[in-house]
Amino acid sequence: MRKWIDKKALILGLSKSGISAAKYLNNKGADVFITEFRTEKEADKAQIEELNSLGIKVEMGGHTDEFINDSYIAVTSPGIPPHSDIFKRVTDAGIQIISEVELAYQEGQKPFIAITGTNGKTTTTALVSHILSKEYNAPACGNIGNPPCDLLDKNVDYFVCEMSSYQIATSNSIQPQIACWLNLTPDHLDWHGGLENYFEAKAKLFKSPQTPTFTIFNALDEKLLEFSKEVLSEVFLFAKEFEDNCCYVKNDAIYFKRNKKEEHIIDLKDCPLVGEHNYQNIMCAVIIAKLVGLENETIKSAIQEFKAPEHRLEYIREYQGIAFYNDSKATNPEASIVAIKSFNNNNNTILIAGGRDKNTDLTEFCEAIKNHIKTVILIGEAAQRFATNLNENGFNNIIFKKTLESAIDKAIELNPQVILLSPACASFDMFNSYEHRGEVFKEYVLSKK
Numbered sequence: 001m002r003k004w005i006d007k008k009a010l011i012l013g014l015s016k017s018g019i020s021a022a023k024y025l026n027n028k029g030a031d032v033f034i035t036e037f038r039t040e041k042e043a044d045k046a047q048i049e050e051l052n053s054l055g056i057k058v059e060m061g062g063h064t065d066e067f068i069n070d071s072y073i074a075v076t077s078p079g080i081p082p083h084s085d086i087f088k089r090v091t092d093a094g095i096q097i098i099s100e101v102e103l104a105y106q107e108g109q110k111p112f113i114a115i116t117g118t119n120g121k122t123t124t125t126a127l128v129s130h131i132l133s134k135e136y137n138a139p140a141c142g143n144i145g146n147p148p149c150d151l152l153d154k155n156v157d158y159f160v161c162e163m164s165s166y167q168i169a170t171s172n173s174i175q176p177q178i179a180c181w182l183n184l185t186p187d188h189l190d191w192h193g194g195l196e197n198y199f200e201a202k203a204k205l206f207k208s209p210q211t212p213t214f215t216i217f218n219a220l221d222e223k224l225l226e227f228s229k230e231v232l233s234e235v236f237l238f239a240k241e242f243e244d245n246c247c248y249v250k251n252d253a254i255y256f257k258r259n260k261k262e263e264h265i266i267d268l269k270d271c272p273l274v275g276e277h278n279y280q281n282i283m284c285a286v287i288i289a290k291l292v293g294l295e296n297e298t299i300k301s302a303i304q305e306f307k308a309p310e311h312r313l314e315y316i317r318e319y320q321g322i323a324f325y326n327d328s329k330a331t332n333p334e335a336s337i338v339a340i341k342s343f344n345n346n347n348n349t350i351l352i353a354g355g356r357d358k359n360t361d362l363t364e365f366c367e368a369i370k371n372h373i374k375t376v377i378l379i380g381e382a383a384q385r386f387a388t389n390l391n392e393n394g395f396n397n398i399i400f401k402k403t404l405e406s407a408i409d410k411a412i413e414l415n416p417q418v419i420l421l422s423p424a425c426a427s428f429d430m431f432n433s434y435e436h437r438g439e440v441f442k443e444y445v446l447s448k449k
Helices: 016-027 042-053 085-092 100-108 121-132 165-169 195-206 222-228 276-292 296-305 333-341 363-372 383-392 404-413 434-446
Strands: 008-012 031-036 057-060 073-076 097-099 112-116 140-142 159-162 178-181 214-218 234-238 246-250 253-258 261-267 314-319 322-326 349-353 375-378 398-400 418-421
Touching (some): 008 016, 008 085, 016 031, 016 042, 016 073, 042 057, 097 100, 100 159, 121 159, 121 296, 178 276, 234 276, 246 276, 261 276, 276 296, 314 434, 349 404, 375 404, 404 434
Parallel strands (some): 008 031, 008 073, 031 057, 073 097, 112 178, 140 159, 214 234, 234 246, 322 418, 349 375, 375 398
C-alpha cells in the first residue's frame, strides 16, 4: 500500500470508477485532479460541486498541462483507449497509468476473483458473489455494481470483479487468486484495433507476471482451450468432461471433478437460469465456489435461490399466453445468438432486434434466426442492414417498426409463444443505455392489462 499524503494524483475521465478512485485517494491525503475531455453538462454540476467541496479539482472540455504535469500517478477510466492523445501525453510526461481496478487491488491486498469474457460476465459475477456470500463477504464489483475502490474501507474477504478488456488492458500488476475467461467473440474491435489485440488484452490477465493461482476456461471455445495449455497456473475447464479439473453436464445434471473424484452438484431442472450459455455460467461459478471451499449443498441451494441480473435473458411475465424476455444487454450479435438458441425447442418465437449498428458480421446471427425464430421485428438505425443480411441468408419473415412500443404491440398481435427483446446492437440511437432500453421494454410489457 502506497503513502498518498501530498502526492498529486491525476484521474482520467469523470466516470463512476474515476470518481471512486478520486474520492479514495483524496481521503488518503493525495492532491487529486480529474481531467475530462467532454464538455460539462447540466447533470454534471452537482457532482462537480461535491468533488470540489472535498478539495478535488475538476476540469472539463480538455486536458491542460496544469492538471497533467508533475502527477505521481494517473488512474484511467475504462472507456479511454490506450491509443488516445491523453494516454500519449501522460506517458510522454513519464507518468504511470493504471486502471481503477488495479489501484483497488494494490491498495486492498485481498484476494481477487477476476471474471472476463465477451458475454456472460455480469451474470457469472453476480452468481459467484451470491454463492460466496453464503459464507464470506464477497461483493460483486468492477464492471458490475460498485467500483472496487468503493469497497476498500469495508471488510471484504473476496473482491468478485467483472473485468472488461478495457480494464485488463490498463492493469499491469493484478494477480488474481482465481481468473476466469468465459468466451471470446469479436467485440470492442475499434477500441483495441482488431480481434487479435482484443484477445491479447484479455490474455494478459493470465500471463506472467500476473499469473493467477487458478485459471478457469470454457472448453467449448477452441482458442481458449488452446491458450489454456500455455498457462502456468492450475487450470480448470468447464462445459466438457475431462480426466480431471473440470465441470460439465451429464445426465441432465452438473458435475464437478477434481483429483479424479466426480461430485454431483445440481440437476439442470433445479437451475433458475435457462439456456446452454447460462449452464456454462453456472459451471464456471461452481468451480470458483469449490476452489474457495464451499460445500456442495451450500452451492446447490445458492444457485436455486439466484435471480438473473436485469436485462440478461430476464423473464418478465406471461400475458395472453405469451412469455416475454428482456435481453437488452445483448449489444452485439454474438450475445443475441446465445439468447436466440436458448429457445431451442420453440418454433414460435418473435425476436425484436436493432439499434445502433456495430457493423459486425451477421452470418451466424442470421443462421441462428433461421433455426430458432419465426418472425423478426426490426427497429433503429441498423434495421435495414439487418434485413438485407437476413434476406441474403434466406430469411424473409421481417417486419419494420419505428418504436420499441409499436414493435411489442405488433408482436403481441401475432400471438407467438415467446417475445424476445435481444437487439444485437447498441442502444444509443433511441435510448440512453441498454438499461434504459430494457426498462422501457419491461414497463410497457408490464403495463398491459
